[in-house]
Amino acid sequence: MKKQMAACIGLVCTGLMAPLAQATTTLTVYSALEADQVKDYKEAFEKANPDIELRFVRESTGVITAKLLSEKNNPQADVVWGLAATSLMILDQQGMLQGYVPKGVEKLNREFVDKAHPPKWTGMDVWAATICFNTVEAAKKGLxxxxxxxxxxxxxxxGQIVMPHPASSGTGYLDVSAWLQMMGEKKGWDYMDKLHVNMAQYVHSGSKPCKMAAAGExxxxxxxxxRxxxxxxxxxxxxxxxxxxxxxxxLEATAILKGSKNLAAAKKLADFSVSLPAMQLYEKNYAVVAMPGVAKQNPYIPTDYAKRLSKNNFAxxxxxREAILQEWSRRYESKAAPKN
Structure with a gap:
């Protein structure tokens, strides 16, 4: 049987599946991975585990987090693969995560692993704020x-700036959280008030602002x-x-949902998520990954990138998060882009 090409319809993504005759378990995976990453990650896991088919449900961080919380009393997901650690901490506070020690987790940087025993989540990679600046359009406008x-x-x-909406996007929330932590809450909100004056739009994706800048919008x-x-x-x-x-x-991280009816398969995915082959996949996209010695230098990312990360109190x-998003919305929702 030929493998099927990846596709996303609404929230549900399918792609490059192992032959159906071999798959005995369908594992429902919720994720905020970029859409173009899902195909490669899914294919690699199913090649290593031909008896398991992954059914991805992917959306931006805020949407997936809200969906998981809304399903607390009737979980639909077996596992989360690729969601902000801060979101997983919220799920853990609600008693929604299954503790598990993935095989090989001891090879990861300990700062990338939940401190609980057994850990409720394990880290994959770091993503961090960056400003995309279109030099051609800026020159036209004298910026x-x-x-x-x-x-x-x-x-x-x-009117020249776009950024992600923090309720929809993990990238947007990490910006807001960092400004409040770096500057202190009063100065942080004062800063965002001034930034809001210059903001053209808050969009519902972490990667979209850079795509818009690259396209000259x-x-x-x-x-x-x-991105x-x-x-x-x-x-x-x-x-x-x-x-x-x-x-x-x-951090992007992986966690098993409590109550999964496919716990054995979910543990296999957790094992794979911390493995060297998985880290080599993450490394194609990110400058810092959870397993030391795997990441290679990207010519467009500074060599001291890790040292530029702000101090971040994830807890x-x-x-x-909820209180911050409520206050942010009260102040700035007027410039939010329409949701598709």
Whole structure:
């Protein structure tokens, strides 16, 4: 039987499945992975586990987190593969995660693994804030290249910036959380008030602002490093700016949902998620991965990238997420893009 090509219809993604005659278990996987990553990750797992077929349900971080919480009393997912650690901490607070020690987890950086015994989640990779700056469009408009978060509040940038909506996008939330942590809450909200004046739109995807900047729709898009480096490598006229105050960031991570009817298969996915083959897949997309010694230097990402990450209290970001999003929406929702 020929393998089927990847496709996404609504929330549900299928792709490159092992022959159906071999698959004995269908594992439902919720994910905020980028759509173009799902195909490769799914294919690699199913090749190593031909008796398991993965059924991906993917969307942006905020949508997947809300969906999981809404299904708390009737879980539909077996496992989460690729969701912000701060989101998984919220699920854990609700008693929704199954503790498990994946085979080989001891090879990971301990900072990438939940401190509980057994851990409720295990890290995959880091993604962090980056400003995508279209040099061609900026030159047409006489815009200087920003070097800091503070620069983005200058009047010259009014109406020239797009960023992810923090309720929809994990990238948007890591920005907001980082500003509040770096600057303190009062100065952080004051900063976002000034940034809002210059904001053209808050969009519902972490990668979209960089895509919009690359296409020349807006000269400045607040996004994350992987998408920026990928677009630049493909020839987009963008520079990647890593603001000097520090980069907000989060971990992508894996977790098993409590009550999974396919626990044995879910554990196999958790095992695979921390394996060297999986880390080599993550490394194609990210500059920092959970297993030391795997990541290779990307020419478009600074060699000291890891040192530029801001101090991040994940527990604080998870505990205060709902209150922060409510306050953010009260202040800034007027510029939110329509949801598709």
């Amino acid at each position: 200087p290249k920003p070097e800091s978060w503070a620069d983005l509040t200058k009047p010259v940038y009014k 807006y000269p400045i898009g607040i996004s994350f490093e992987y 920026g480096a990928e677009l630049k490598e493909k020839g987009a006229p963008i520079d990647l700016v890593y603001p000097k105050e520090g980069l907000g960031w989060d 604080w970001a998870a505990k205060n």
